[in-house]
Amino acid sequence: MVEFIKIYDENPNPKEIAKVVKVLRDGGLVIYPTDTVYGLGCDITKTRALEKIARIKGIKLSKANWSFICADLSNLSDYVKQIDTATFKILKRALPGPYTFILPGNNNLPKDFKKRNTVGIRVPDNTIAHTLVSELGNPIVSTSIRDDDDVLEYTTDPELIFEKWQNLVDVVIDGGYGDNVASTVIDLSLSPPEVIREGKGNLDIL
Numbered sequence: 001m002v003e004f005i006k007i008y009d010e011n012p013n014p015k016e017i018a019k020v021v022k023v024l025r026d027g028g029l030v031i032y033p034t035d036t037v038y039g040l041g042c043d044i045t046k047t048r049a050l051e052k053i054a055r056i057k058g059i060k061l062s063k064a065n066w067s068f069i070c071a072d073l074s075n076l077s078d079y080v081k082q083i084d085t086a087t088f089k090i091l092k093r094a095l096p097g098p099y100t101f102i103l104p105g106n107n108n109l110p111k112d113f114k115k116r117n118t119v120g121i122r123v124p125d126n127t128i129a130h131t132l133v134s135e136l137g138n139p140i141v142s143t144s145i146r147d148d149d150d151v152l153e154y155t156t157d158p159e160l161i162f163e164k165w166q167n168l169v170d171v172v173i174d175g176g177y178g179d180n181v182a183s184t185v186i187d188l189s190l191s192p193p194e195v196i197r198e199g200k201g202n203l204d205i206l
Contacts, residue, residue: 002166004158006174009033012131021135023170029053031145031165032132033175034069034124036098036183036200037154038161040169041142044068044110050141056168057143061112067100067120067183068139071130075139079119081106087188090205096125098200102187118189128175144182154180 003023007016020030027046031038040056042049054061068079073091076083081104083091091101105119113119122142124130133140145155145165155161158174165172184201187194193206 002162002169003171004162004166004174005171007128009127009175012128017128017131017135020132020171020173024132024136024140028170029056029168030132030140031161031169031172032129032140033126033158033173033178034122034129034142034183035096035126036124036144036179036181037156038145038158038178039069039129039140039142040145040165041069041140043136044139044141047112050112053141053143062115064143065120066141066143067122069122069124069129069133069142070139071133072096072123076103076121079105079109079139080121083188090186090188090193094201094205095123096130097123098125098181098183099205100183100185102185102189102196104189118187120185122183126175128173154178154182156180 005016024030024043027049029042029049029052031040042053051061054064100120100122102118102120105116109116145161156178162172181200184199185196187196
């Protein structure tokens with residue numbers, strides 16, 4: 001039975017966070033708020049959960065370009081090759097914030113991502129997302145919740161998200177209204193960096 005859990009961004013309830021973290025550890029799917037649009041995510045190490053998200057999205061897991069939601073930059077060395085000072089300065093300026101950075105992956109990527117040359121890293125400026133990842137102890141793999149509406153690309157109302165997704169996921173977190181502008185995606189594996197998608201994040205950081 002799917003749970004609809006209210007969590008406040010300013011002061012997330014540890015009991016509610018623990019409940020969601022347990023679902024992630026058990027291989028469940030969670031919809032949660034970020035500093036941009038709502039995301040659909042699972043524990044990065046749970047193959048069956050990753051395969052479920054791929055099925056929902058109608059793609060092969062091997063072709064999926066999903067972000068790794070990290071608590072902070074200390075997770076980088078786990079999954080990313082050593083980066084130069086200029087790249088690190090861009091990351092420090094921008095994060096936490098509404099950006100996805102594509103970086104060269106290293107040999108320690110989880111088994112389902114071993115064949116990747118690059119990985120998308122997100123550190124959202126959102127207390128709920130940050131607390132979830134911190135308590136889980138490793139990144140959440142994440143993809144945006146899209147809408148079928150022609151006008152609005154992303155659903156912003158948690159109750160509407162719950163209505164639409166309740167048969168597909170294990171938890172929907174109500175963290176208040178989301179944004180309807182996705183993150184800015186910048187490929188830092190290229191020189192000079194390339195803007196793949198201009199979203200909420202300002203390009204001044206470059």
